Amino acid sequence: MAEKITPRSVDYSQWYIDIVINAKLADYSPVKGCMVIRPHGYAIWERIQAEMDRRFKETGHQNAYFPLLIPMSFMKKEAEHVEGFAPELAVVTIGGGEELEEPLCIRPTSETIIWSKYKDWIQSWRDLPILINQWANVLRWEKRTRLFLRTAEFLWQEGHTAHETEAEAVEETLKMLEVYRDVCERHLCLPVIAGLKSEAEKFAGAVQTYCIEAMMQDKKALQAGTSHFLGQNFAKAFDVQFQTRDGKLDHVWATSWGTSTRLVGAIIMAHSDDKGLVLPPSLAPEELVIVPIYKNETKAAVLAYGDQLLAAIKAAGIRAVMDTDDSSSPGWKFAEWEMRGTPVRVEIGPRDLEAGKVMMARRDTGEKVPVEAAAVPAKARELLDAIQKNLFERARAFRDENTRKVASKAEILEFYGADSAGTAAAHGGFAEGLWCGSRTCEAALKAESKVTIRCLPLGKQEDISGKCCLCGEPAKHTAVFARNY
Amino acid sequence: MAEKITPRSVDYSQWYIDIVINAKLADYSPVKGCMVIRPHGYAIWERIQAEMDRRFKETGHQNAYFPLLIPMSFMKKEAEHVEGFAPELAVVTIGGGEELEEPLCIRPTSETIIWSKYKDWIQSWRDLPILINQWANVLRWEKRTRLFLRTAEFLWQEGHTAHETEAEAVEETLKMLEVYRDVCERHLCLPVIAGLKSEAEKFAGAVQTYCIEAMMQDKKALQAGTSHFLGQNFAKAFDVQFQTRDGKLDHVWATSWGTSTRLVGAIIMAHSDDKGLVLPPSLAPEELVIVPIYKNETKAAVLAYGDQLLAAIKAAGIRAVMDTDDSSSPGWKFAEWEMRGTPVRVEIGPRDLEAGKVMMARRDTGEKVPVEAAAVPAKARELLDAIQKNLFERARAFRDENTRKVASKAEILEFYGADSAGTAAAHGGFAEGLWCGSRTCEAALKAESKVTIRCLPLGKQEDISGKCCLCGEPAKHTAVFARNY
Numbered sequence: 001m002a003e004k005i006t007p008r009s010v011d012y013s014q015w016y017i018d019i020v021i022n023a024k025l026a027d028y029s030p031v032k033g034c035m036v037i038r039p040h041g042y043a044i045w046e047r048i049q050a051e052m053d054r055r056f057k058e059t060g061h062q063n064a065y066f067p068l069l070i071p072m073s074f075m076k077k078e079a080e081h082v083e084g085f086a087p088e089l090a091v092v093t094i095g096g097g098e099e100l101e102e103p104l105c106i107r108p109t110s111e112t113i114i115w116s117k118y119k120d121w122i123q124s125w126r127d128l129p130i131l132i133n134q135w136a137n138v139l140r141w142e143k144r145t146r147l148f149l150r151t152a153e154f155l156w157q158e159g160h161t162a163h164e165t166e167a168e169a170v171e172e173t174l175k176m177l178e179v180y181r182d183v184c185e186r187h188l189c190l191p192v193i194a195g196l197k198s199e200a201e202k203f204a205g206a207v208q209t210y211c212i213e214a215m216m217q218d219k220k221a222l223q224a225g226t227s228h229f230l231g232q233n234f235a236k237a238f239d240v241q242f243q244t245r246d247g248k249l250d251h252v253w254a255t256s257w258g259t260s261t262r263l264v265g266a267i268i269m270a271h272s273d274d275k276g277l278v279l280p281p282s283l284a285p286e287e288l289v290i291v292p293i294y295k296n297e298t299k300a301a302v303l304a305y306g307d308q309l310l311a312a313i314k315a316a317g318i319r320a321v322m323d324t325d326d327s328s329s330p331g332w333k334f335a336e337w338e339m340r341g342t343p344v345r346v347e348i349g350p351r352d353l354e355a356g357k358v359m360m361a362r363r364d365t366g367e368k369v370p371v372e373a374a375a376v377p378a379k380a381r382e383l384l385d386a387i388q389k390n391l392f393e394r395a396r397a398f399r400d401e402n403t404r405k406v407a408s409k410a411e412i413l414e415f416y417g418a419d420s421a422g423t424a425a426a427h428g429g430f431a432e433g434l435w436c437g438s439r440t441c442e443a444a445l446k447a448e449s450k451v452t453i454r455c456l457p458l459g460k461q462e463d464i465s466g467k468c469c470l471c472g473e474p475a476k477h478t479a480v481f482a483r484n485y
Numbered sequence: 486m487a488e489k490i491t492p493r494s495v496d497y498s499q500w501y502i503d504i505v506i507n508a509k510l511a512d513y514s515p516v517k518g519c520m521v522i523r524p525h526g527y528a529i530w531e532r533i534q535a536e537m538d539r540r541f542k543e544t545g546h547q548n549a550y551f552p553l554l555i556p557m558s559f560m561k562k563e564a565e566h567v568e569g570f571a572p573e574l575a576v577v578t579i580g581g582g583e584e585l586e587e588p589l590c591i592r593p594t595s596e597t598i599i600w601s602k603y604k605d606w607i608q609s610w611r612d613l614p615i616l617i618n619q620w621a622n623v624l625r626w627e628k629r630t631r632l633f634l635r636t637a638e639f640l641w642q643e644g645h646t647a648h649e650t651e652a653e654a655v656e657e658t659l660k661m662l663e664v665y666r667d668v669c670e671r672h673l674c675l676p677v678i679a680g681l682k683s684e685a686e687k688f689a690g691a692v693q694t695y696c697i698e699a700m701m702q703d704k705k706a707l708q709a710g711t712s713h714f715l716g717q718n719f720a721k722a723f724d725v726q727f728q729t730r731d732g733k734l735d736h737v738w739a740t741s742w743g744t745s746t747r748l749v750g751a752i753i754m755a756h757s758d759d760k761g762l763v764l765p766p767s768l769a770p771e772e773l774v775i776v777p778i779y780k781n782e783t784k785a786a787v788l789a790y791g792d793q794l795l796a797a798i799k800a801a802g803i804r805a806v807m808d809t810d811d812s813s814s815p816g817w818k819f820a821e822w823e824m825r826g827t828p829v830r831v832e833i834g835p836r837d838l839e840a841g842k843v844m845m846a847r848r849d850t851g852e853k854v855p856v857e858a859a860a861v862p863a864k865a866r867e868l869l870d871a872i873q874k875n876l877f878e879r880a881r882a883f884r885d886e887n888t889r890k891v892a893s894k895a896e897i898l899e900f901y902g903a904d905s906a907g908t909a910a911a912h913g914g915f916a917e918g919l920w921c922g923s924r925t926c927e928a929a930l931k932a933e934s935k936v937t938i939r940c941l942p943l944g945k946q947e948d949i950s951g952k953c954c955l956c957g958e959p960a961k962h963t964a965v966f967a968r969n970y
Contacts, residue, residue: 027605029602030552030559030598030601031552031555031556031589034552034554035552036549036550036551036552037549037550037551039547039549039617042547042548042549043547043548046548062524062527063524063527063528064521064523065521065527065640066521067514067516067519067521067638068519068553068622068624069516069519069575069638071515089579089580089581089582090579090580091579092576092577092591093578093579094574094575094578094588095575095576095626095637096573096626096628097571097572097574106577113514113516116515117514117521136622137553137621137622139553141580141581142581143581155550327611
């Protein structure tokens with residue numbers, strides 16, 4: 001039997017780690033803060049990548065690759081950028097046995113090295129837009145790390161685009177945010193709130209940062225992706241000017257946008273239970289597992305029956321396997337495949353064979369139904385679709401149940417409880433309230449309660465009237481508050 | 486018109502760089518020795534990756550990801566390994582603003598970090614085999630670099646497998662060499678010689694290194710992939726033992742194998758010409774381009790004709806585009822798409838439209854044929870297949886023409902010319918001769934002529950009798966000699 005998992009009700013953080021380790025998604029690394037992504041975790045990431053990458057290409061983007069190492073002097077060219085990233089840099093000072101003249105940092109993000117090349121590639125409006133994405137590893141020296149959610153090194157994609165006009169760059173920023181929303185909701189079954197970050201929370205070097213925020217089962221928020229409108233900041237820092245259509249010189253407009261292996265952590269935290277991982281079928285490396293149940297005398301017949309079923313299920317385009325390992329019991333196998341998060345289990349024993357039936361179990365609800373052998377592929381498809389839908393709806397219902405409108409700081413503090421440690425029992429989810437836009441007002445709340453503004457949700461910023469729920473001054477925005485990862 | 490390319494006959498090295506830059510495959514980086522892989526180059530790499538990855542999975546391998554940074558102490562655990570890689574390491578000494586207690590190197594290859602984890606994952610024979618591959622960047626500080634062929638940072642895949650028995654590990658080593666051979670010959674159109682490296686040329690830490698070697702147009706050899714039988718070296722260095730089927734303890738047997746973005750350089754060097762890149766159709770981002778030729782009054786009709794053709798060609802499963810850019814002439818476009826290496830060009834003008842025909846040109850031979858509109862998709866497929874076949878056969882014929890049997894050192898020196906600079910004119914290709922196996926004998930030839938043993942070709946090592954072509958002692962091997970990249 002698999003290792004015991006700490007129940008969520010006992011210790012949510014430990015439950016999360018237990019799942020990551022026992023479902024063999026990732027493992028600790030000998031280098032502090034880094035992680036090893038194991039095959040099961042990497043296979044999920046590959047499926048996320050495929051969905052993202054297809055959409056990037058459909059929206060006209062191309063992949064490229066820029067160097068891992070960035071001269072320290074580049075980092076310093078954009079003032080806010082270096083201020084934001086300097087404390088997190090890993091620095092190479094020795095190469096080929098010799099001390100380097102200029103230290104090189106490992107990219108924490110690639111704006112600076114990419115814009116140093118865009119300077120060479122852009123002369124005229126004819127060279128624009130540049131729509132490039134990069135799949136890469138990045139490194140940010142982190143003190144407190146957690147597998148997938150916050151690690152020093154992580155895998156991600158970073159889009160870096162260059163445009164003629166401000167309007168075009170803003171459109172791109174929002175377009176890619178929408179791609180992220182679509183992949184998260186459709187494939188990760190993760191309902192998200194799309195919005196604008198406050199000044200305090202935006203990317204170092206951006207004019208505006210947009211994000212998507214999801215609620216985890218402990219009611220904390222997790223930022224699942226960001227898309228930045230960079231204005232002309234990096235073009236100015238790297239002196240990237242172009243000849244406009246009317247023959248003038250102007251600085252290029254920019255965006256950047258990223259999602260990372262953190263999304264694997266989001267899937268775990270949003271859907272899993274005390275038995276282990278629960279995976280959205282569209283991201284599951286195996287959508288279905290057949291577990292045969294037999295004794296020596298029935299083995300050959302049951303396995304032959306399983307082979308037939310497996311072939312029919314695969315022919316229906318479903319990723320399926322049969323667990324023929326003789327060294328473990330059916331009960332052990334049930335637990336193991338539940339731990340791995342496989343959406344549908346098909347059980348077949350000698351009596352099922354005689355009756356021409358199977359038992360089918362769904363991972364999300366645990367329901368089991370008997371199904372005629374001939375109907376198994378169609379039923380499998382139906383169950384997979386139902387699970388995909390249910391995970392999303394379950395997560396959305398949970399979020400909606402744990403979202404509240406607030407009109408005063410007292411209400412916020414009451415909602416999140418007096419306990420500023422932010423344990424699951426003590427806080428309440430997402431609070432939506434009006435906000436004056438003041439950095440001070442936002443910082444005071446954070447200091448007092450660890451509650452931050454997650455975003456200013458899109459579609460809710462029109463005709464704001466009323467008072468800031470924190471300070472009572474006239475409000476300018478609708479804000480979503482939460483504790484967060 | 487695109488920039489002029491230096492002809493191969495004038496300066497082969499410059500010709501290569503001109504193609505890389507002008508076909509926008511890669512670009513120099515602000516960090517010495519690193520490169521920027523531009524979208525056109527990266528798209529070719531993605532197609533190579535897809536072919537490799539599919540075969541890795543078909544042969545039972547799974548992808549995973551291990552950390553970029555390796556503690557220096559790990560590198561030192563395998564004596565030959567550290568000796569081989571120490572001079573090429575980039576070392577991180579500062580993280581998060583503080584000096585690190587133990588310096589970390591950026592992986593030059595991942596055996597050490599991976600085997601430190603395999604120790605945790607392997608207890609019994611039931612945990613074996615482990616068949617893992619990783620797609621990653623690696624860094625080896627290089628003094629003399631060349632875009633794609635030798636850069637400090639490069640992208641690659643590295644397989645790392647763990648086995649119960651020596652026989653199984655050797656079988657795996659050869660199986661993956663065969664995967665490399667198949668991808669290179671079938672998709673890169675690169676005929677290769679598969680063989681064993683001499684002791685002097687093997688991987689630092691391996692028992693045996695197998696490789697595939699291809700001939701470039703300047704008759705030099707290029708190592709296109711390596712597969713290492715590591716014996717129990719890394720298992721011993723990291724104390725990875727397992728309980729065998731008969732209850733004893735034994736060290737695990739290992740392999741590792743890799744191919745890299747160097748393969749993009751091999752494609753360029755093997756097939757391209759003085760007009761630019763020539764791509765094997767199966768790796769070309771666009772297999773076919775339609776170039777419409779029109780004046781203002783014929784534009785609409787010609788473009789409509791082109792759209793119809795494009796739809797029919799795409800419907801036949803061919804990656805095709807139409808170049809509708811109004812700012813450049815057809816002649817400029819022809820040159821530009823030839824530079825990019827696009828295998829088939831379809832030209833359509835007003836007269837073609839009237840006649841219901843098109844002109845089709847193939848990139849490899851330059852031949853042009855008129856084709857009926859309705860027959861274009863079928864003809865395109867036929868041409869693409871013919872180009873794929875021709876590139877391979879042309880490269881193989883070139884290699885065979887430039888391969889010679891040698892029986893004495895005098896013959897080798899004569900074959901490679903007196904000029905030890907190794908310019909194209911002065912050397913002769915691959916020399917096949919008998920060899921005694923002595924490291925001294927091999928080193929003397931290298932010092933004298935820059936000619937090295939590329940490999941001991943598989944299938945030619947049986948019943949060796951005769952004398953070493955270098956020293957006259959009794960021979961043990963058949964060797965392939967060449968100058969190399």
